[in-house]
Amino acid sequence: MKVFGIAGWSGSGKTTLIKALLPVLSARGLRVGTVKHTHHDPVFGTQSDALLATAGLVETMMVSTDRFTLVHEHQGQSEPPLPSLLSALAGIDLVLVEGFKFSRHPRLEIWDSALQHPLMAVSDRSVRAVVSDDSGDGLSGLVIPRFHRHEIMPIAEFIVSNCIPLSELE
Incomplete structure (x- = not known):
């Protein structure tokens, strides 16, 4: 089992992106599962x-x-802890971890300046890429990959290339 995260503030579009990624990842022959953090x-x-x-x-x-x-x-x-939760899943090739924005697994951040929250990628080294359609100053100076929301195939490829085995999760 491999792990990769999708993080962002509430309302940023995490679930929408995962919904778009699932058919692409499944077409690659991957059995995909999700773990979603909720406050409800x-x-x-x-x-x-x-x-x-x-x-x-x-x-x-x-x-x-x-x-x-x-x-x-x-x-x-x-x-x-997240590793304990993930060990309960069976028969999964790739787990997309939605939320858990303060855990240390590799993830991409979905960011929307309209939500008026800080960009986590600026100070969090676990964020490996940003998905945003914004073109404002909040994204200037980023040295990690950036994708637009509609770039589903490149995002899927990035996830597959940057996921880690469950055994490497802290």
Whole structure:
């Protein structure tokens, strides 16, 4: 399993980019998975499922004819580190890690000046490239590759060339 991240501030277009990348990466024969960091509670199938979690349930699996999902309750413990979370995935060639913008895995940053957040690539060496359609001063002086949002094939190639094995993840 190899790992590469897609980071950016909320509303920057991380999920939209991943959605565009999936068919390109899959066409290369890769089995792609994602891990997404969220500030919201994962959605339970029913309110009774949520009640089980508050009653002390540690894990629950919801299964349908098309998919299953596994929800693990932290039960007051800290959020597990990214390598621990990724080790729970099976049969995946490439994991796109969405969010986790302060972890140290290689990633690209999606940046939009309209969101008025700082460009992480300026001070974060884990950011290996920037995806932005902006042409403003915020991007001047960058010494890492830059892509426009519509450059899906080159972005996919960059990801495949710069992903790391799970074993190298800190």
